[in-house]
Amino acid sequence: MHSAQVQRIQKDYPWVQTPLVVQAPLRLITFAEIAVEVSKAGGIGFVAAGTDPSHLDSDLQTASSLVSTHTPPVPTASSPAGPLLPLGVGFIVWGCSLSVSLAAIQKHRPAAAWLFAPSSAAQLREWSQEIRRVSPQTKIWVQVGSVADAMAFLEAAEPDVLVLQGTDAGGHGLVRGASVISLVPEVVDAVDSYFNDRPAADQQFGKPLIVAAGGITESRSAAAALVLGAQGIAMGTRFLASHEVHIARGYQEDVLRATDGGQSTGRTKLYDALRGTVWMDTYNGRGILNKTFTDAESGMDEQENKRLYEESLKKGDMGWGPEGRLTAYAGSGVGLVKEVKGAGEIVEEIRRGVAKVLGGVGGRERGGT
Amino acid sequence: MHSAQVQRIQKDYPWVQTPLVVQAPLRLITFAEIAVEVSKAGGIGFVAAGTDPSHLDSDLQTASSLVSTHTPPVPTASSPAGPLLPLGVGFIVWGCSLSVSLAAIQKHRPAAAWLFAPSSAAQLREWSQEIRRVSPQTKIWVQVGSVADAMAFLEAAEPDVLVLQGTDAGGHGLVRGASVISLVPEVVDAVDSYFNDRPAADQQFGKPLIVAAGGITESRSAAAALVLGAQGIAMGTRFLASHEVHIARGYQEDVLRATDGGQSTGRTKLYDALRGTVWMDTYNGRGILNKTFTDAESGMDEQENKRLYEESLKKGDMGWGPEGRLTAYAGSGVGLVKEVKGAGEIVEEIRRGVAKVLGGVGGRERGGT
Numbered sequence: 001m002h003s004a005q006v007q008r009i010q011k012d013y014p015w016v017q018t019p020l021v022v023q024a025p026l027r028l029i030t031f032a033e034i035a036v037e038v039s040k041a042g043g044i045g046f047v048a049a050g051t052d053p054s055h056l057d058s059d060l061q062t063a064s065s066l067v068s069t070h071t072p073p074v075p076t077a078s079s080p081a082g083p084l085l086p087l088g089v090g091f092i093v094w095g096c097s098l099s100v101s102l103a104a105i106q107k108h109r110p111a112a113a114w115l116f117a118p119s120s121a122a123q124l125r126e127w128s129q130e131i132r133r134v135s136p137q138t139k140i141w142v143q144v145g146s147v148a149d150a151m152a153f154l155e156a157a158e159p160d161v162l163v164l165q166g167t168d169a170g171g172h173g174l175v176r177g178a179s180v181i182s183l184v185p186e187v188v189d190a191v192d193s194y195f196n197d198r199p200a201a202d203q204q205f206g207k208p209l210i211v212a213a214g215g216i217t218e219s220r221s222a223a224a225a226l227v228l229g230a231q232g233i234a235m236g237t238r239f240l241a242s243h244e245v246h247i248a249r250g251y252q253e254d255v256l257r258a259t260d261g262g263q264s265t266g267r268t269k270l271y272d273a274l275r276g277t278v279w280m281d282t283y284n285g286r287g288i289l290n291k292t293f294t295d296a297e298s299g300m301d302e303q304e305n306k307r308l309y310e311e312s313l314k315k316g317d318m319g320w321g322p323e324g325r326l327t328a329y330a331g332s333g334v335g336l337v338k339e340v341k342g343a344g345e346i347v348e349e350i351r352r353g354v355a356k357v358l359g360g361v362g363g364r365e366r367g368g369t
Numbered sequence: 370m371h372s373a374q375v376q377r378i379q380k381d382y383p384w385v386q387t388p389l390v391v392q393a394p395l396r397l398i399t400f401a402e403i404a405v406e407v408s409k410a411g412g413i414g415f416v417a418a419g420t421d422p423s424h425l426d427s428d429l430q431t432a433s434s435l436v437s438t439h440t441p442p443v444p445t446a447s448s449p450a451g452p453l454l455p456l457g458v459g460f461i462v463w464g465c466s467l468s469v470s471l472a473a474i475q476k477h478r479p480a481a482a483w484l485f486a487p488s489s490a491a492q493l494r495e496w497s498q499e500i501r502r503v504s505p506q507t508k509i510w511v512q513v514g515s516v517a518d519a520m521a522f523l524e525a526a527e528p529d530v531l532v533l534q535g536t537d538a539g540g541h542g543l544v545r546g547a548s549v550i551s552l553v554p555e556v557v558d559a560v561d562s563y564f565n566d567r568p569a570a571d572q573q574f575g576k577p578l579i580v581a582a583g584g585i586t587e588s589r590s591a592a593a594a595l596v597l598g599a600q601g602i603a604m605g606t607r608f609l610a611s612h613e614v615h616i617a618r619g620y621q622e623d624v625l626r627a628t629d630g631g632q633s634t635g636r637t638k639l640y641d642a643l644r645g646t647v648w649m650d651t652y653n654g655r656g657i658l659n660k661t662f663t664d665a666e667s668g669m670d671e672q673e674n675k676r677l678y679e680e681s682l683k684k685g686d687m688g689w690g691p692e693g694r695l696t697a698y699a700g701s702g703v704g705l706v707k708e709v710k711g712a713g714e715i716v717e718e719i720r721r722g723v724a725k726v727l728g729g730v731g732g733r734e735r736g737g738t
Binding site: 146147178189215217224262332333 | 554
């Protein structure tokens with residue numbers, strides 16, 4: 001990373017150690033405990049508000065208490081209203097109440113607000129302007145899955161960070177897309193052109209930092225994302241196997257069991273349909289493909305599949321497993337997730353691993369013929 | 370790369386400069402001229418036999434002439450039967466005549482045979498054994514898109530090289546899959562375990578070199594693939610915009626025009642269906658999504674779509690373009706392909722670029738906090 005980028009990360013998020021490792025907000029799964037653990041380890045953790053911010057005030061209160069009892073204190077940026085909470089909050093914009101979200105943001109001043117899936121650029125603009133109005137120091141992170149969205153949302157939200165989600169990511173994302181291997185460099189070039197084409201005097205806002213997500217579960221993929229042009233990496237699936245997530249044991253065991261991630265997971269709207277989850281048409285979710293999926297592929301009608309799904313719900317953890325039917329969103333990197341660890345340990349392991357991978361490959365290639 | 374791997378590449382392919390840049394065989398598109406140019410530039414070029422080896426003898430004769438007139442001579446490995454042709458040949462195994470292929474291999478001794486999409490592990494075993502029988506020095510390259518196929522084909526073919534094709538790749542590949550971001554590290558670990566679990570004395574064959582493919586069109590993605598654990602990278606889409614490919618101008622202009630590769634391309638069986646191309650069920654192709662695709666999505670029946678497709682065929686280059694309907698297979702990295710260049714220049718540019726990217730990132734990360 002260029003030293004200017006490192007300085008900017010350290011100014012905006014003073015507790016962070018580079019390379020930047022981010023725990024992505026996962027709806028119903030990541031709350032105060034994991035977010036604080038990740039930030040304590042020098043990453044950036046995100047509490048998920050998802051589509052329901054009604055518990056956000058209480059979640060951020062918990063996070064605030066956890067942070068305040070930490071020794072030594074977690075260094076953080078300050079604002080006239082007081083110090084920022086050294087972690088972020090994630091919102092699924094199309095389905096989330098702005099006013100309820102704003103109240104919690106104003107009260108707790110999270111260091112970052114991660115905005116995903118607005119129903120329009122105008123809605124994203126409103127969210128980013130309103131968040132900045134109630135908490136000017138809160139950085140705006142905007143997640144996109146295409147060059148088109150990156151450029152449209154760049155103008156609409158003037159984001160501090162663009163999160164580029166490749167199609168390997170678990171959970172919801174664009175139905176159609178590229179992985180980070182081509183998405184990241186193409187967006188980086190498009191963003192660079194956007195700023196290069198405008199005289200500095202015309203620029204209303206700075207170039208966003210780039211964070212890559214989708215298929216990153218360990219050091220090699222994290223290092224690769226930085227090589228592609230990102231300044232940080234975000235992981236969701238890796239943290240499903242952490243001690244601090246709110247996850248059913250059956251789901252977590254599915255994550256540990258899955259191998260051959262491109263074959264054991266797939267993108268589909270089926271689980272949304274059976275669970276009655278509403279999502280925008282252009283999005284579906286990547287998850288572990290179980291009996292629900294294979295039965296649907298074999299022609300089972302949706303009503304019967306839904307009935308079996310609901311029966312499985314009653315089984316609790318036994319609703320997952322080799323013969324399971326319940327939703328287990330996970331990315332294509334799930335085959336490399338083998339062990340449940342503390343979220344802080346995961347962050348440190350990735351950070352150390354990236355330095356090792358990049359030191360090794362760079363040195364070897366430079367020494368080659 | 371470890372120096373043992375560099376030495377092995379330089380022993381098997383003495384003309385190659387590392388990092389290894391490979392031009393993937395593209396059916397009906399890559400013949401002698403491009404393969405020779407790529408190899409002359411220190412990469413490995415592949416003549417595509419595809420499913421029809423009837424012209425392979427003549428193509429390799431042409432390649433042989435082109436190589437023999439080059440000054441200085443292209444260094445190559447030798448066999449008791451004479452020197453090897455310093456390039457490879459690609460076969461789509463399920464649909465290709467083995468006997469016709471063997472005759473050309475025996476006569477011309479290509480340095481590598483790239484085997485893709487066998488109908489079974491048994492068929493792949495037969496191909497690899499027969500090729501080694503008629504030309505023992507010809508290295509066996511096996512392309513796979515999943516961990517399961519990698520391990521099954523490792524035992525069946527004892528390949529010298531495993532080509533790992535991520536789902537971003539243009540043209541045919543597995544319907545379901547991961548991109549290289551998770552496919553490469555997961556296969557690398559599985560292959561390492563396979564060899565680590567067996568005492569050296571029990572090992573009948575050596576660990577294959579890993580070549581990554583799918584979504585790689587420039588230096589950052591190429592460097593990322595090496596960071597993921599590959600020893601070489603293969604590109605198809607980038608070479609569609611080279612002077613030496615056999616490609617319609619309309620198709621090439623589609624490649625140059627396409628942006629936002631994850632959105633402008635997609636995986637589908639539709640073009641195979643309209644062209645009458647037979648392929649295995651588990652494969653489809655990634656290509657630029659044009660009117661043929663959007664009309665099908667809007668409900669046009671296949672017969673009418675096929676009629677319009679056949680009309681477009683009569684228009685030649687005008688059958689492609691913004692309102693075009695003809696097949697334009699390309700990977701998700703197509704948005705980064707902006708200029709037609711010589712194939713040799715592309716190889717050199719990638720090689721230089723990779724060294725620069727890896728030197729830069731490695732150095733910067735090691736200097737970070």
